[in-house]
Each structure stands twice: as structure tokens, then as C-alpha cells.
Amino acid sequence: MLRFHFDDVGAAADRAAELADRGTRVGTRDDVLTAGDHLSAYVMEGTLHHLDLIAHLPAAAEPPAETLAAARASLERIAGARIPASSSDADALRVGTGRRAPTDAEQAALGELAAGILFLLG
Numbered sequence: 001m002l003r004f005h006f007d008d009v010g011a012a013a014d015r016a017a018e019l020a021d022r023g024t025r026v027g028t029r030d031d032v033l034t035a036g037d038h039l040s041a042y043v044m045e046g047t048l049h050h051l052d053l054i055a056h057l058p059a060a061a062e063p064p065a066e067t068l069a070a071a072r073a074s075l076e077r078i079a080g081a082r083i084p085a086s087s088s089d090a091d092a093l094r095v096g097t098g099r100r101a102p103t104d105a106e107q108a109a110l111g112e113l114a115a116g117i118l119f120l121l122g
Contacts, residue, residue, distance in 0.1 A: 010046075013042065017039050020035040020036075020039065021035060022034060022035050022036030022039070023035070023036065026038055040070065040074050041074070043067055043070050043071060043074070044070070044071040044074045044075070046063075046067070047063045047067045047068060047070075047071035047093065048071065048093060048097060048099075050062075050063040050067075051063065051090060051093060051094060051099065052099065055099070062090055063090075065089070068089035068090055068093070069089050071089070071093055072089040072092050072093060075092065075093060075096045075097070079096065079113065081113050083096060083110070083113070084109040084110065086105075086106075086109050087106060087109070091106070095110075095114075102114055
């Protein structure tokens, strides 16, 4: 039932995204942003929730590569810096949003950015 709900909501969001003028300002709660920014946030949120849902299901499929890349790009815009290319998009999102601790190699590659990303999102 939950899968049907997400499929239905996702299909509706996809149709709305295709029709939206990305530059139109929209209000949500106490914020005003462009429709394009709202859609980017929606992609990031959905991608992160997908990663959360499969975190302990090794055989489950990851989110599509296109959405992982878009969510990573959003994270990098928020952080104001690029995450080293040595991290996959999924790992960059998991580490960058505090969903898991960086490995020693990731910590070394991120350097000072590691604390900055976690501070922004934590």
C-alpha cells in the first residue's frame, strides 16, 4: 500500500514538475522560493528517504543515478563546496547529511569540509 502511495504521489509530482515555471515564486510554510528550488528540495528529500529506507537492505536498489546526482549537487550548493569525486553520490549524501560517519579515507578527502557539511545540516 505504501509503495502504491509513493508511486501515485511521485507520478503527480512528476507531472506538476513538467508543467511548472521554474522561476515562479512559491510559498511553503514561512519560506518563499522558486518552483525550481522547491522541486530540487523535493528530489533531495525523496532521495534521502529512499537511502534511509534501504540502509539495512543490501539487496535493495539504490535511487536512480540521476536523482542521486541531483541530490548531491543540491548538497554541494548548500555546503558551498564540492564533495571529493572519490565519494559516490550515495556515500556523499549519507556522510554529508550525517546518516553515517565518514571512513578514515573519506574524512581525509573531505578535510575541513566534513565538519562544515555536518554543521550546516545537523
